[in-house]
Amino acid sequence: FSTGRQNPSGTEPGAEVPKRNIIGSGIFISPKGVLEHSGSVGVALVVWVLGGGIAALGSLCYAELGVTIPKSGGDYSYVTEIFGGLTGFLLLWSAVLIMYPTTLAVIALTFSSYVLQPVFPNCVPPYMATRMLSATCLLLLTWVNCSSVRMATRIQDVFTVGKLMALGLIIVVGLVQIFNGNYEALTPQVAFSLERTPSVGQIALAFLQASFAFSGWNFLNYVTEEVVEPRRNLPRAIYISIPLVTFVYTLTNIAYFSSMSPEELLSSNAVAVTFGEKLLGMFSVIMPISVALSTFGGINGYLFTSSRLCFSGAREGHLPSLLAMIHYKKCTPIPALLVCCTATIIILCIGETHNLINYVSFINYLSYGVTIAGLLHYRWKKPNLYRPIKVNLLVPVCYLMFWAVLLGFSLYSEPVVCGVGLVIMLTGVPVYFLGVHWKEKPKCIYNFIERATHVGQRLCFVVFPQLDPIELASPPEWTDRSSGRGSVSVNS
DSSP, X not given: OOOOSOOTXXXXXXXXXXXXXSOSTHHHHHHHHHHHHHOSHHHHHHHHHHHHHHHHHHHHHHHHHHHHSOOTTTHHHHHHHHXXXXXXXXXXXXXXXXXXHHHHHHXXXXXXHXXXXXXXXXXXXXXXXXXXXXXXXXHHHHHHXXXXXHHHHHHHHHHHHHHHHHHHXXXXXXXXXXXXXXXXXXXXXXXXXXXXXXXXXXXXXXXXHHHHHHTTTTGGGGGGGGSSSHHHHHHHXXXXXXXXXXXXXXXXXXXXXXXXXXXHHHHOSSHHHHHHHHHTGGGTTHHHHHHHHHHHHHHHHHHHHHHHHHHHHHHTTSSOGGGGOEETTTOOOHHHHHHHHHHHHHXXXXXXXXXXXXXXXXXXXXXXXXXXXXXXHHHHHOTTSOOSSOOOTHHHHHHXXXXXXXXXXXXXXXXXXXXXXXXXXXXXXXXXXXXXXXOOOOHHHHHHHHHHHHHHHHHHTEEOTTSOHHHHXXXXXXXXXXXXXXXXXXXX
């Protein structure tokens, strides 16, 4: 859905906000993790279908929140409105430190793995090679997003073709295999044969892996203020997109299993490449190129969204004011983009793909659950508030029941991975009280913040977007507030 309105965080005149897509790199990453934790082909396919159903329940709840609290910023804006500043800050803190940088790191690593796999066909691509290529891709797209929103939008549109081409090719080839009688692995007696019986905790981890592929269903809520007729278009987006995505993901996995044994899939470093090499012969090079195009576009989309969240948090006073500034001429949030890029490069150096997916999926589900619990609290707190969309009470209740079971068993099965995510989130508590809640700081701290902000402005050539457009038409004079000569002031 094109939003049809100008981006309040500062797009160029006439530029469209990049389209958000659920279908991304996750479907090329998660099948291996889902199968590994579920223990059989049949259970893995059930996890994919149920994962789509859970995403649909969450989407319906977010549709109600989106029109009841019509603010851009998604989860962060809703939680801040309902539960107050501390809870909203913790969600923002975990998103800035874990969710978005980790997701970007996973997609960038997938990009480098698919690009390098044909170069290293018989072994895992070297560690340093994948990290260097991932960082190069990330820096390139950060530069693009800093230079022009219009250019970033065009990249998103063009590279969407890559993911559709890859998935379409996989599904068509898989269906041809099935029509030719190669579906033994999909028969019930084989598909549900268990070499090992998975525990409830392992099934929970399989759902976390699948949820990474479905992540993005809430992205339209990040631009609610810009959506034309959200009361009609938000539910329409859900009813069309979630079933379609679930259908595509399930067919893609069926295609994988029609030509690859579970052992082959688990041993593959790039599932789609292995699939192409087995069935496409001399045309197998199409597959890594298509997936690389898909992941390249995915990095671009997540950079845009993560910088928007940083911008929204800074605008609310929960992050440094520098992150709420945009380039005086290009109207791009350069400081927010640089922060996202730096955090992602740090995570690239310390994480492994499937562990990173567990990190980000756990924190994602945690934030989803808190937000949907906020929906119930808001109904109790303001029962007479007009709600253009009001879902049946069973929808949020069912989601929260599944949410509690999933997170509980995930924490039990992977206490270190999930526990570290919780600890990082809770480190935001002292940061909130020291940085946001404590208003009477010593004057020297305010002076340091103002000087640092001025330095950031000079380096990035950024200003607050609410300044007069005529003033933005010419380069600012970086002078003190006391001079009064056309200066661009910084609010402490």
